[in-house]
Amino acid sequence: xxxxxxxxxxxxxxxxxxxxxxxxxxxxxxxxxxxxxxxxxxxxxxxxxxxxxxxxxxxxxxxxxxxxxxxxxxxxxxxxxxxxxxxxxxxxxxxxxxxxxxxxxxxxxxxxxxxxxxxxxxxxxxxxxxxxxxxxxxxxxxxxxxxxxxxxxxxxxxxxxxxxxxxxxxxxxxxxxxxxxxxxxxxxxxxxxxxxxxxxxxxxxxxxxxxxxxxxxxxxxxxxxxxxxxxxxxxxxxxxxxxxxxxxxxxxxxxxxxxxxxxxxxxxxxxxxxxxxxxxxxxxxxxxxxxxxxxxxxxxxxxxxxxxxxxxxxxxxxxxxxxxxxxxxxxxxxxxxxxxxxxxxxxxxxxxxxxxxxxxxxxxxxx
Numbered sequence: 001x002x003x004x005x006x007x008x009x010x011x012x013x014x015x016x017x018x019x020x021x022x023x024x025x026x027x028x029x030x031x032x033x034x035x036x037x038x039x040x041x042x043x044x045x046x047x048x049x050x051x052x053x054x055x056x057x058x059x060x061x062x063x064x065x066x067x068x069x070x071x072x073x074x075x076x077x078x079x080x081x082x083x084x085x086x087x088x089x090x091x092x093x094x095x096x097x098x099x100x101x102x103x104x105x106x107x108x109x110x111x112x113x114x115x116x117x118x119x120x121x122x123x124x125x126x127x128x129x130x131x132x133x134x135x136x137x138x139x140x141x142x143x144x145x146x147x148x149x150x151x152x153x154x155x156x157x158x159x160x161x162x163x164x165x166x167x168x169x170x171x172x173x174x175x176x177x178x179x180x181x182x183x184x185x186x187x188x189x190x191x192x193x194x195x196x197x198x199x200x201x202x203x204x205x206x207x208x209x210x211x212x213x214x215x216x217x218x219x220x221x222x223x224x225x226x227x228x229x230x231x232x233x234x235x236x237x238x239x240x241x242x243x244x245x246x247x248x249x250x251x252x253x254x255x256x257x258x259x260x261x262x263x264x265x266x267x268x269x270x271x272x273x274x275x276x277x278x279x280x281x282x283x284x285x286x287x288x289x290x291x292x293x294x295x296x297x298x299x300x301x302x303x304x305x306x307x308x309x310x311x312x313x314x315x316x317x318x319x320x321x322x323x324x325x326x327x328x329x330x331x332x333x334x335x336x337x338x339x340x341x342x343x344x345x346x347x348x349x350x351x352x353x354x355x356x357x358x359x360x361x362x363x364x365x366x367x
Contacts, residue, residue: 070341071138076346076367081138081337081338081339082351083302087298088324088328089312091293091314091315092146093151099318109169113176119325120337122141123143123173123185123186124184125216129144130301140182140337144187150197154189155211170185186216187217189217189218219248221261223264224240229274237269238274239281241274242281243280257286260291263290275287275290297328303354345357345363345364349366350367
């Protein structure tokens with residue numbers, strides 16, 4: 001078995017304070033931890049008004065394929081492996097000049113990504129979250145990066161008109177991946193029509209959407225025109241969501257499946273089932289998860305209390321981001337820490353009563 005002493009030392013430092021053991025808010029005890037945790041932001045909130053330094057060589061860890069051998073129990077304990085821990089899903093909106101309720105300055109955004117990197121977080125795709133595979137190095141923690149409301153700053157091209165500008169969110173993520181392949185450029189973009197990314201040039205809109213799909217990013221249904229689904233009839237909800245996906249299919253092709261529904265303002269339609277699946281005028285949609293507007297790190301897909309209809313997110317305004325990131329490190333076992341093997345779900349033995357691993361996974365406990 002190949003071993004990586006350097007990995008263990010590096011990852012152990014990254015997840016300091018996140019060793020094995022049950023979180024005091026053991027989800028058999030429901031959400032007790034949230035009582036003493038930062039005050040949550042309500043799911044139903046007003047919608048925003050429309051309109052990094054690269055890691056040093058010492059901070060880099062080897063690519064995933066070099067660090068996925070089976071771990072001994074001692075290794076797992078040292079790294080604090082717990083794939084039932086909470087998963088951080090971060091929600092950004094506008095990224096431009098200032099910090100506020102629905103915006104982050106470019107400097108803050110870069111600093112937040114660097115904070116995540118330094119604390120051992122590594123991005124995953126929507127499919128990897130949904131399916132529970134989490135193909136990241138042992139000792140690191142998955143993070144699902146999400147960007148709402150179709151801002152131009154999420155993706156705009158540089159001088160060559162085809163590569164993301166280095167100050168765009170996509171460009172920054174890709175630059176970090178170039179410095180360390182374990183930080184993969186993966187994120188979910190929730191946009192809406194008729195002007196995704198606040199662009200009016202249809203050809204440019206189509207190039208942006210195709211670029212995201214072709215480069216491993218995820219697109220989410222965020223309604224057709226940023227609509228409050230609770231104000232629509234059942235028929236109009238289905239027509240709205242189907243129209244949004246039919247429009248996307250006309251750009252990227254019918255083979256691309258939208259798996260994520262991002263609820264506008266966190267508000268469900270009167271019939272919640274219609275947010276996840278429906279068919280209108282010969283075009284159907286089927287979403288695997290729904291992203292809420294808040295309010296805390298969400299459950300692992302392998303956890304008893306995981307609810308795909310309520311994937312909770314941490315809003316990225318400075319105070320909310322900082323306190324929830326800190327909260328995840330307050331108690332050992334609170335956050336998800338990977339075993340490095342996408343086919344195995346590993347967790348401390350005393351978490352077995354809340355483990356419901358997804359079908360097809362091997363299970364391993366320790367301690």
